[in-house]
Amino acid sequence: MSVEKTLHAVEDEATLAMANPGASARRVVDTMANDPSDGFLSVDGISKHYDGVYALQGVNLQIRRGEVHALVGENGAGKSTLGKVIAGVVRPDSGQIRLMGQRVTIATPMDARCLGIGIVFQELDLFPHLSVAENIAIGNVNLERRGWVNFRQLDEFCRPFLQRVVLQCDGRTVLGELAIGQMQLVAVARALSMDARLIVMDEPTSSLADDSVENLFQIIRQLKASGVSILYVSHKMKEIFQIADRISVLRDGKYIGTRQAGKTDMDEIITMMVGREIQSRPRAARNLGDQPILSVRGLTTRRLSEITFDLRVGEVLGVAGLVGAGRSELGAAMFGLDRILKGTVHLEGRAIAPRSPREAMQCGLGLLPEDRKLQGLMMRLSVRANSSMTVLDRLQKCGFIRGGAELASIQAVQKRTRLKSASYEAPVSSLSGGNQQKVLLAKWMLVDPKVIFLDDPTRGIDVAAKQDVYDLIAELAAKGKGVVFVSSELTEMLTCCDRILVLHEGRRVGLLQAAQTNQEEIMALAMGSVVPDKE
Amino acid sequence: MGMTRQIESAGGRVLGALSRLQSIVGLILIVLLSIVLSPKATDGSIIFLHWGNLTDVLRQMSVVGVMALGMTFVILTGGIDLSVGSILALSTCVLATLLTQWQPGLDYGWHIAIAVGAAVGASTLVGLANGYLIFRLGVPPFIMTLAAMIGIRGLAKWLTRNATMDIGFGQDAAAVFARSIGDKTATILVFLSLAVIFWVVLTRTVLGRYVRAIGDNEQAARYSGLPIRRVKVWAYAMMGLLSGVAGVLYAAQTNQGDPNAGSGYELDVIAAVVIGGTSLSGGKGSITGTIVGTTIMGVLTNILGLNNIDSNVQMMTKAVIIILAVWVQKHRKAD
């Protein structure tokens, strides 16, 4: 059987090699590294798409028994999705999953649990108001289903697993009273109590302090020794190299390759993560003024520490970083949505400290939020209503909306954003993603702020609309506005921005000239693998 | 590309029209049924269609109708107000007290105007308090107005020492008031004018736009810098005001200030609003819809009454109609 598997693996690699020439040599090496004789779980050709966007495309992966297998990739590369497919939380559109050579169907989390696959989520899926024992017992395949609960029995059942994860607590402790690190261990204990032979850990250390991380790693090593495999999904390079045996890389939903941790280094992994052609031309250098339109010094909030930078008149500043690095939080802080604990913000020389979006707008700031459906648009209201929402004060007389003035303003701004909507009365929910984004942009153009913070403006929109957005950003900059541009797509940032601010865990780790840097450098800084240099 | 966009926005218009159409379809259906099921007068004419009967229906739905206008705004902002019946009672008591126990020696017109003003003013104050406390204390509207429902009822009963106050049949100010406002035409005119005014407010003013926006997506409204607190407090204050007006109409029709009045009316009001297509989660709804919803309930009560249906059966029928109306109007979630 193992020969068959090897052949399969070689076949897959050959297909990939044909699709992506130039990497075939590397691929052969991979095949040997992926010797399936110890194979426990393998996924073949898994694809999953959401609303026409591919989260995973033909991904293959092999996980061996008793190994810690890391899964890495940029934001949106698909690593969380793959973990969820394996754990039964998400159903793939195509592909197969094989457990010890046997084909299995994992349609629900319960199926996964019955097969011995457990998952510890990044956002814990535990019940804070119930006790530890109850959390372990809920949905547990190893406990008989009865109508009533026998607490003593429950306690006895849970104790060995709690001991295995070295968690000193009574089964009756309410979960919400534990520290985050301990809660994570309860989740691991739960997976173990269902005889998990593979545990998928999705960003397990994102909420942990350093000593809890070390504790978790101890547990992981012990589990490894007892034959449990771990799929460790993360973007934290340092940790991965500490704990993983092998590392697999996903990029844009595709499987790129697997390396032995001991035989590779961070640079190679990063190159695999970002390596792609830059399709658009680099921008022409802009003529920027000397005066900073926005000056941020030592900005500290709950999630940010000591952020310092200047934004010049007519400049486009990109903000790069991993999810949770603090990019959106930066916008929130400046826009009055988050309390500023320390530090100052100066707009055109004047100190500002807005306590609400209203005040921020009055100072001359604008914010295009990250999630247009949740934070940006009123989906049931019309294009017209959404566009004019923020400037109705200007378009009214004695409280009545001046329809003519409203229409005129919207028409003027619609031309600039190239929004195509046959009727202004249509609800925005009926528009495509790209057009919805344009409505939001139109709204902010009407407000005409001095500095605008665009949080992921091109997320989930089609290529043509993206180009329109880039043109708009260039136009805004040409008019002397300051633009802060947050994005996860490094290519577009390199094209649109003058400089790029890189954040890592709430701190500034780099401020680079766009014309003089590349994706690898940005990614390396974002992942915290390079010592930051002060500019 | 332009083609798809044209289609998608045309589709949007049709969808919008369709959702408004549904409640009107329901109304037409009920009216047709009423014509068919109506008993006949001795001269063979259809009693339901008698002008007198139709205006009866309008008058009978005025009290609930006026309150439903206010409730539309409250529900549009994503809230709810359970205290409307109690505010109505308070209004009738304040009005009756001032009309019967206060002898200012003024011209009847002024006396009535002041009494009405005070009743409506007191009700608006209660509404303001509701709105302010909901926002300030962060208590969910359901709970806050539930407490107000109980508290204001108690206040009304305490103020009048549990007694009712007759608004007489003689010649004094009270009687003049009852005769003029209690008149069918006057009542209907008050209801219809308020309906028009609030329709204009919702569709043509900045405030109306803000109400819709906040109800549709409060977070986005915050991000857009809308004055959320001001709008919400306003909505509850208007609800109080309209409950006060409803109380004035009620007192005129029943010739009485009654601390027990309006008990349970909040559910009739909410039912009318919901049947008219306003979503309880906020953001979707219209004044036209509310009026249609109120009319459906009014016509239903009328036709069941004309046929002398047992009141218990009437209640069950109404329950079924409410469920049907809401079920029909549930949209599939837009992707």
Add this chain to the structure above:
Amino acid sequence: MSNCGRVLCAAVVSVTLMLGGCKSSSSPTEGARKFTVIFSQCNNAEPYRAAQNDLMTRLWAQYPDVQFSILDAQQDDKKQIDQITTAIRQKPDLLIVAPNQRAPLTRVMGEAMRADIPVICLERDIVEPHYTTYIRCDNYAIGKMAGQFIVEHLKKKYGAPKGNIVQLQGLLGVEAEINRNNGAADVLKVYPDIKYVHTAVADWIQSKAKDRMIEALNANPQIDIVYAHNDPMAIGAYLAAREKSREKEMIFIGVDGLGGEQGGIKKVVDGVLAATFVYPLCVDKAVEIGNSILRNKDFKPQKEYVMTSTAVTPENAAELLKKTAN
């Protein structure tokens, strides 16, 4: 299910419902001329009124050419006004009204009269005499009887006319309430040592009376008499006292004296109530007069008919119970 599908489904269901409901209630029989009699009852939920409804239905059923229906206003004035307005549209041959309160119903009954519909006002009165006839009971006399009973009882208990009374009232705007109150009060006012230590309103309802009684019990260490203006309230008070184990300390007096297992007479037999006063249903008289109005065009009823009441005490309770069972 698509939206169109839902609309269609809902339409079918509501049509069936309405057709079924409306057709089943009105079953006109050809032949003999049908009289329509409509009875606007203020609140089906009170036992006294439920008894009225029962008796009225039974009596009218004796006449097969009379179509009789009852409207329930659920103790809401506006509802009753609206129901009567709609009833007027049907031009019934006779309208019987048990008004919820005095002032609210005055105008609409006047409208009925103006529409040439004979109106019988039942048991409770209205502010102006907009009715063909008013059938009532002498509540003042009942109040007086209650007052006298109280005086006798206290004299027997203490040797002198002194004691503490808790009074439980019904809806204050109603004639019966006013007179049962005043009848007793006028008797008792000449005895300075007989005091009303607590008076509360319980809207004729047993559960509310229980709550009010608990407050009274907490406030007063010694209670001799509980005078409740109807039996359900008296029973509610008894239950409250029994919870506090003080039911032996006092006696309970009610008004209504209905027969049957749930009625006040049985409670006197069982020793829960010390006395009650039969409050005639007035229904037999109403049907008698109503029938005459229907059939005899020249019949001119009196403006008022007063029904008399009887006191029910442990002495005559058993016998009265047997009589009402017929």
